[in-house]
Amino acid sequence: MACSSARASGTRIEGHFPLEFVVPTPKAATKFSVDLDRAPFTVIWEVTRACDLRCLHCRADAQRWRHPSELSTDEGRRLLEQVRDLESPVFIFTGGDPLRRLDLFELIDYAVRLGLNVAITPSGTPLLTPAVVRRFREQGVRRMGLSLDGPDAESHDAFRQQPGSFLWSVTALKAARDCGLATQINTTVTRRNLHKLGRMAALVGDLGAATWSLFFLVRVGRAQECDQLTSQEFEEVFAFLYELSQRVPYQVRTTAAPHYRRYVLQRQTEERRRQAAGVLPLLGTIPQDVPGSMPRAVHGVTDGRGLMFISHIGEVCPSGFLPLVAGNVRQASLAEIYRTAPLFQALRDVTKWHGKCRDCEFVRVCGGSRARAYAQYGDPLAEEPLCAYEPRSKRRGASVASPVPQ
Numbered sequence: 001m002a003c004s005s006a007r008a009s010g011t012r013i014e015g016h017f018p019l020e021f022v023v024p025t026p027k028a029a030t031k032f033s034v035d036l037d038r039a040p041f042t043v044i045w046e047v048t049r050a051c052d053l054r055c056l057h058c059r060a061d062a063q064r065w066r067h068p069s070e071l072s073t074d075e076g077r078r079l080l081e082q083v084r085d086l087e088s089p090v091f092i093f094t095g096g097d098p099l100r101r102l103d104l105f106e107l108i109d110y111a112v113r114l115g116l117n118v119a120i121t122p123s124g125t126p127l128l129t130p131a132v133v134r135r136f137r138e139q140g141v142r143r144m145g146l147s148l149d150g151p152d153a154e155s156h157d158a159f160r161q162q163p164g165s166f167l168w169s170v171t172a173l174k175a176a177r178d179c180g181l182a183t184q185i186n187t188t189v190t191r192r193n194l195h196k197l198g199r200m201a202a203l204v205g206d207l208g209a210a211t212w213s214l215f216f217l218v219r220v221g222r223a224q225e226c227d228q229l230t231s232q233e234f235e236e237v238f239a240f241l242y243e244l245s246q247r248v249p250y251q252v253r254t255t256a257a258p259h260y261r262r263y264v265l266q267r268q269t270e271e272r273r274r275q276a277a278g279v280l281p282l283l284g285t286i287p288q289d290v291p292g293s294m295p296r297a298v299h300g301v302t303d304g305r306g307l308m309f310i311s312h313i314g315e316v317c318p319s320g321f322l323p324l325v326a327g328n329v330r331q332a333s334l335a336e337i338y339r340t341a342p343l344f345q346a347l348r349d350v351t352k353w354h355g356k357c358r359d360c361e362f363v364r365v366c367g368g369s370r371a372r373a374y375a376q377y378g379d380p381l382a383e384e385p386l387c388a389y390e391p392r393s394k395r396r397g398a399s400v401a402s403p404v405p406q
């Protein structure tokens with residue numbers, strides 16, 4: 001289809017790695033300390049690119065058939081052992097559609113037995129039956145992420161280019177809710193659905209999801225430039241999300257928009273200032289650590305800095321939206337690639353970056369989307385092209401107190 005015009009509570013901001021992370025559990029919050037120079041917080045394995053959907057913005061440009069050179073079951077098992085050795089708190093099976101792999105349940109079983117915190121992101125197709133959802137739960141999957149790009153069948157199925165996808169997805173989400181499997185609803189924000197986010201937020205609540213994660217389009221795969229928001233529209237969506245997060249029982253997160261962390265810090269600083277001046281009443285907030293949550297990085301994780309992606313043929317990239325290959329698990333270990341590949345090292349070293357992100361006081365909690373910088377400029381170390389913020393160092397004559405503890 002052509003383009004139409006179409007709180008974390010208890011978090012700490014630190015200036016230096018290693019960062020600390022809060023791991024919410026049904027009983028208590030546990031702290032993880034992850035040195036992002038040594039290990040990624042989240043490892044994502046694209047087990048296959050095969051998928052029965054044809055989504056307009058598919059990152060993977062998913063194909064109908066499985067690739068003959070996909071990692072084998074044995075290679076997958078060795079990969080999972082490496083993830084265990086890295087002690088990364090989150091591991092995600094993704095695709096394509098992971099359910100197109102016949103050995104998926106064998107791989108899940110092995111990952112759970114290794115002690116990984118396993119999440120999975122299947123596609124909304126007839127393969128995702130309530131029985132399959134219950135099997136995820138029985139096998140020990142901690143969370144199922146599923147895409148809903150519109151609040152109704154008409155808008156979602158148009159995105160997915162597959163009539164019925166909305167119904168299959170909602171049925172699976174209800175099955176997960178009924179059997180106690182925590183869910184995350186992923187929504188790609190584009191110019192097509194910007195005006196429907198309010199209805200989406202209500203649907204996420206109705207479906208009992210633990211998290212609503214909004215993905216801000218990166219021009220990769222089948223995604224088109226004209227679907228992308230402007231930097232001002234980013235700010236408007238951030239404002240909507242921040243206010244929503246104060247009154248819903250689910251977590252609100254963003255993907256490929258780390259500058260939402262900057263926005264939250266700015267708002268919290270402003271609110272503290274107004275409360276101190278007696279302008280704003282002190283309000284209670286709804287705790288966002290909900291039962292069934294996956295370990296959650298509170299800040300600082302972005303492409304190659306706490307995030308690692310392995311493609312269906314073993315290529316290792318900083319994320320699924322930054323298609324630069326730093327090595328292959330068939331030739332080198334995950335730890336070696338993550339710690340020593342020049343690309344990964346540069347993505348963790350802000351002194352090597354260019355543009356306003358390098359000089360921004362929010363760089364360690366935000367850093368901008370390295371994937372979008374690459375998509376826009378062909379340079380993953382360039383500045384985030386869709387951030388409206390002007391760092392203090394760039395503002396002539398301005399004297400603004402930093403909301404980031406130095």
Ligand code: SF4
Pocket residue numbers: 258259262356357358360361362363366367368369383384387388389390391
């Ligand atoms: S300028 Fe870069 S680091 Fe600063 S808030 Fe914007 S995207 Fe984040």
